[in-house]
Amino acid sequence: MKVLPRSVRTQVTASVALIVLVVVALTGLAIALRIDDRDRADVDHQLIARADRVRSDADKLLSGGPGTAGGSPDEYGELLAGSQSLVRLLSGDAVVAERGGLPAGDIPPPAGYGLSTLVIGGQSWRSLVQPLDAVGGDRLQLLQDLEQVKRRLDANQQLAAVAGAVASVIAALGTWLVTGLVLQPLQRLRTGAMGIRPGDLAQRLPRVSRPREVADLSATLNGMLERLQVSMLSTRRFTADAGHELRTPLTSLGMDLETLRRNPELSAEQREQALAAMTVQHQRVVALLDGLQALARGDAGALPARVGVELVDLVAEAVEHARHRHPDVSYNLGGGMELVLVQGWRDGLRIAVDNLLDNAALHGRPGGAVQVCLVGDGGNARVTVGDDGPGIPADQRELMKQRFARGAGPRSGGSGLGLALVEQQAVLHGGALHLDDSPGGGLRATLLLPMEPAADLPTADR
Known part of the structure; x- marks a missing residue:
């Protein structure tokens, strides 16, 4: 009770x-x-x-x-x-x-x-x-x-x-009156909060100037509502973009399946062409879902404990796998660093490097060369990937970091999430992503990450 x-x-x-x-x-x-x-x-x-x-x-x-005794007193x-x-x-x-x-x-x-x-x-x-x-x-x-x-x-x-x-x-009566005056701003905040509806993201709580604690609470709650509004609008836009991106390959898959079902007399060559097209669309859907999953994990903060990640082997391994994925592209790895240790998550850093390498292959010159370099600079590790393609105009580079953003005339259809994934991982690791002109004429992407002394962190298993 x-x-x-x-x-x-x-x-x-x-x-x-x-x-x-x-x-x-x-x-x-x-x-x-x-x-x-x-x-x-x-x-x-x-x-x-x-x-x-x-x-x-x-x-x-x-x-x-x-x-x-007992007489008159004297x-x-x-x-x-x-x-x-x-x-x-x-x-x-x-x-x-x-x-x-x-x-x-x-x-x-x-x-x-x-x-x-x-x-x-x-x-x-x-x-x-x-x-x-x-x-x-x-x-x-x-x-x-x-x-x-x-x-x-x-x-x-x-x-x-x-x-x-x-x-x-008397104290109870005085306290009742005083607390009523003091708590009146809180009652205003409560009334304002009850009036906020889920669909109206522009609503805010009443602004309170006194007392200072309630004013701070009002400002904090309004700031929270503003962040929620931005997050919800971003989520809605992200969901709409994701649905749009998935719709195209899934529609193509459906059309190819319908073609195979209605035309059993197709020749082996035609069936092979249809299956190849379906395979491409399937790979596109899988790549898009993998990118969305990685972005969602980063947004939700669902990350493992930070460890020391050795970048030299990680970049070398990523370049070797990129050569198998893009055999017509020449990857040149330079740098010469013996040990570059950063604090973070190996899988996240691998996602960032893989996307830089794939982006350079997809948007560079056909059969061209990609220059990859890893150096240490003033306590920071720089992973630089440059291609020889048409590049991106300077006024559009920041836009290309957004989700589902694509440049004009790419050689191969991508998900539009590559640079967004690299940007997210850079921020999560306390670094940054910079885009500028490559010496080969295309785009040069630089992933900047803070280095850690080798003795400070346990090294992740390779």
Whole structure:
């Protein structure tokens, strides 16, 4: 069962009221106890002063005898107004004389000298016992009823309780009003958030200027909504582009399959041409799906732990595989670095290098040459791939890094994701992708990656 209320306003109000109640009550109790201690000290001082006067005029007390107690009060009577007091002269345990108001119960014989508190007839009395003189064995006892002191303590304690309750109520009312004003901007944010609909990406929460914390929260939430809007628009555009890119090869596959189904009398050569076309479209679909999957993983941050990746062997291996994929293209690898270690993911870096090599082969001159170079430069590793094709105009190079972007007149249909994949991997590895003119006349792509000291990271398995 939940004890705390759900409302922040109620929780704050209840907490402040409780704190005020405890503080005021404890403070009042401490003051009441302090006053009680002072009252009791005053009683002790009055008992001592009265004992001095009685001892100096003991004959007057003796002249009254033991039977004068309970009469009209005199100078040996009440010490405090509205209370009872008693003066007794003892010889051993026998009462020689007493003057004042007698308690309702029996008075026990004193055990020794000094101040003490006695309970007589259910009431508290303060007792002072002193020797009457230095020679005889007579003792003087003065008793003072503490009922008035007790009533004053009770009254002070009740006053402290009432003051605590009143202060708690006042604090609760004040806190309720103040928290209502303070939380009003949050209520505005809540109302604004409830009005946001999934289809309306341009909506924003109300701008709040005070208090600063709520204003910061408003700005942060609006920034989050803006990023969500950008991400959703990008996702929608990406989904539409992906659907468009998949539609073309799938439509071609469907047409080829329909042709084979409706024309069983096709010659072997015609069937072979249709199957070859289907194979090309199938490879295009697979390449497109692989690229989309790699981009989605990068966007989602679904990446393994970073390790040290040795680029020399990785680039050499990628170039060797590219030669098998594009046998008509001449790949020339240079650089001469013995060890180039970067922090990252081997598979992601391999995707980036493979796409650079394939892009150069597809958009370079037929039967041309691709220059590949790996160098270390000021703490950065540079993987440079240049072709001898027509290149990309300078004002279109940044556009070519976007997804599904294609240059004018490529030699072979690509997915339009190659440079986008390289750009993504460069950013994920803390680097960058630069496009400029190649010495061979085409495009030169440079993958810039920060290098790591060899002793800092474990090296990935090759």
